[in-house]
Amino acid sequence: MKQFTLLICSWILALGLTGCGGGGGDTPPSASTPAENNANGDDDPVTMASIKVAPNYDFTTSQQLKVNVDLRSLTDQRAYVGFYQQWSGDDNSPIPNPDTQLLLFVTDDGQLNQTLTLGKQQQSLMMLVMFTDTSIPPIAKVFALSDGKELQYP
Template identity: 65%
Template sequence: MKQYKQLLCGWILAMGLTACGGGGGGGDSASSGSSPADASGSSEEEPVTMASIKVAPGYDFTTSQQLEVNVDVSAVTDQRAYIAFYQDWSGSDSNPVPNPDSQLLMKVTDNGKLSQTITIGKQQQSLLMVVMFADTGISPVTDVFAVDGEGYAYP
């Protein structure tokens, strides 16, 4: 039975490869061996190599940046708080709903303070900070802020 399955799989594979076929010589300019550059009489351009690329001195090739975040909600509560940062959210900036897939960081703090460095892409223009409290009587705190390279401090 095992040999039958192998034989059948081999036959199907052979038919699939045969059906893919090659190109015919039916007057196609790509298969005639001459390129459009040869037909027009112009010479081919030099290929671009890494050595031929010119970059301005001091150009920064990094794609990420470090952002220092400092959050202090100890004035609101001295109980456990969950502090998170997101790259993407829906809704307005005054009532944002975070996209869980874009979460950069979530930390638990028992004293209401967080000091952390996070890595973000240089293209990131703004982030969302959300603070949720263990005490459900306290409303969550949200803040959409611009990433300006100076860090972030709340409040």
């Protein structure tokens, strides 16, 4: 008898919980169709054919940046040159975010001539130079990327 009572209570509870659905009315919300929008005096829908763009508009999302670094006046030994998209700290003492490294280049002759591909939204870039000669302090420099297509150091 105890099991039967427990079964009945469970059954009533299950029906009560499933009967508590979401609120709302009996009619589903209606979505307006494009024909209804036009009937209300709205403009015609925008299509790809109706979009007007200036003939010389550039749709590319990336840019090429030429990088020229000359370290020969500092050392003739190996140096590591890294470029980063993000860093912390101010522009006088930046600390690079290693997850945003674009390029790490090892140079034995003190020169780096590369072309980097960056997003057009990139406003600045950080360069970090580490030397194998520990008597030379590392160089950390932030470059503002204006309309120029070349980054020069020094």
